[in-house]
Amino acid sequence: MLPPQASHMGLTRCHICGMTCVNDRPGIGDLRCGRCRAPLHGVRADRIGASWALLLAALICYIPANVMPVMYTQLLGNGSESTILQGVAEFWRSGSYGIALVIFIASVVVPCTKFVTLGLLLVSAQRKTPWKRRERAVLYRLVEVVGYWSMLDVLVVAVVAALVKFRALGDVEPRVGILFFGAVVILTMLSAMQFDPRLNWSGEDS
């Protein structure tokens, strides 16, 4: 039998000043810290909805990010727009397997993993299931850590577009797809931030 959680004892810690407050009247309204008047909240079960919303938005944005071109390259007058997957395929065909792999992982594997992971975390948190709590905690930390690495694509496009400006000889311009891709990354990060990892541990222990 684990020691009780703060919520079990009707206590909430103020996030700002650290004062421990009694939270024995749930459902009345917003509780504020008796010392610093900061809003008091325990386990933010209410933000699951927000997390869901952001995840959904990220998913929606992921479609145009893949369908629409992310980059316009023009070399010696021969211009073409390419989507992420086209770029991956092109790199792969030209033999640059490393680059293709990196871009593929950063732009496909990572976002998809994040979608799945976040979805899994949210569902399990909503169900308050005690199923593999420790592994889910690891997953969450992983999502947080890995989150901004998905900005690799956006960075590549931004850097290349800024560097390659040779007028008629060569030119690279970002296309609208990369915006959506950036939005996917940011939205998943926000979704992960909205998710309160303590939800993992709420509910009955197994």
Add this chain to the structure above:
Amino acid sequence: MNPSFPSEPGTPVVSTRRRRPSLIWLVPTVAAVIGLSMLMHAWLSSGPVITIDFMTAAGLEAGKTPVKYKDVTVGMVSAIDLSPDGSRVVATVQLDQSAASLDRVDSRFWVVRPRIGLGGVSGIDTLLSGAYIAVDKGNANASGKRFLGLETPPTVTHGSQGRSFVLRARDLGSIDIGSPVYFRRIQVGQVASYRLAEDGRQVDLQVFINAPYDRFVTSATRFWNASGVDVSLGADGLKLNTQSLATVMAGGIAFATLVHGGAEVRAVSGAVYDLAKDEKEAMASTDGPAQFFQLVFAHSLRGLVVGAPVEFFGQSIGEVASVRLDYAPGKQKFVTAVGINVYPSRLGSVLEKLPKSAGDTERRTAQFLAGMVAHGLRAQARSGNLLTGQLYISLDFLPRSPPANFDVDARPLVLPTVNGDLDQIQEQIASIVGKLDKLPLESIGQHVDASLKDLDEVLRQLHGQVLPEATQSLKQVRSALGAAQGLVDPQAPLQQNIGQTLEQVQRAARSIREFLDMLKRHPESLLRGLPKSSAPSVAAPTDDTHPSQISRTVP
């Protein structure tokens, strides 16, 4: 636990604030709206999908090759496949919505690649940017899905102002698509296309005359080939025709309007004209229908080419249409069948003076020619140019020629022929050679040889025997002559003596004659002696001879 703090937790305050609906759901909503709107935009902005067949996909790349109309990108090649039978390349093109009206049935598509031709360089920008597909928007109302791509850019686009005409040429010559059309040495148009006529007998050229100039094309307009350097070596000699440098390079067509063309009517678009070989031919009056004749020559016609002139009384009235070998089974020999086109209209006013008869044209011509043949009209292959051996066909009256049959019902009409002048000479030479050949030259030679041997022997004898003797004789003759000369010299004593002797003989003779005369008259003097009266006549001297000499010589 810090002792300075109470052991009881603090009591939170309750702030009663109205609970708002979570705004966070706006985020996916906005994302969905934006994403949907972009997809909708992409879907709406995509125009029709068309396929274009090309011979080759050189320079084309799916997803990269744009389609441009007036240099504006209006679409993209989305896929390139082989046609089911593998003979062509099918490019699938996604047109933009703004260019949806480009898919007219008569729209034309071609690939712009760098092209270097005699007329210039085009598509040089595609060297770097890669090829693209260009569109010429058609005028038709119906839209099409499947198009046949042009292999070469069209020279005339649908928007151009002007009219196109069809020129019928014997051959293409050095004309190509894009070759210029000149009017008074100003380029006013170009050759848009060409194709072989259905029957393969001529080439149909489509020329496009640009707008302000097309009104100069009238019913009296004549077109001719102004291409390049025209060097022709024919029966009428060496000809060299050149136009401007541009036409030398790229070929060209020129046109002009006949001055005496009568009522000029502006030509309608698509009017058909004949493309003449040169300006002279173009501006000559039209020949009208040709009359075809067949000529059969029993001898070789080396040097007679198709197009060689046919002359009548020295006037060109037609040309050779065909020369081919034929076999006459009856005679068991090969003959040359020559087809000629005769333009009766070239005879001009002569035609009107010829007698008219009833019947159709062919019949009339046959009847007329039958009379002519009876009067000795014959076709003859004559040498027009001894240097090159080019022949031409001459129609002439040869009254001494043997009578010939003329079948008025034969089609085509067959005109009787005689051997050419050169051939006659050749035949004569041949007969001479034949006669020479018959001479027993060998035996003559042998005889001559033997005779010469005899002669040689004789000469040798002459030389060895006769000549020394002759020399000797001649020497003797010379000495004899020298002696004779000594004798006959006027200064020689013998000569003088002879002279004197002869004088004396003369005198003696005279004396004797006188004596005889006297005796005739006075025979009695023999008996009685000389009478007195006659004495002076006897004694009278007639020359300077001395009496003493007379007395001395008369015995």
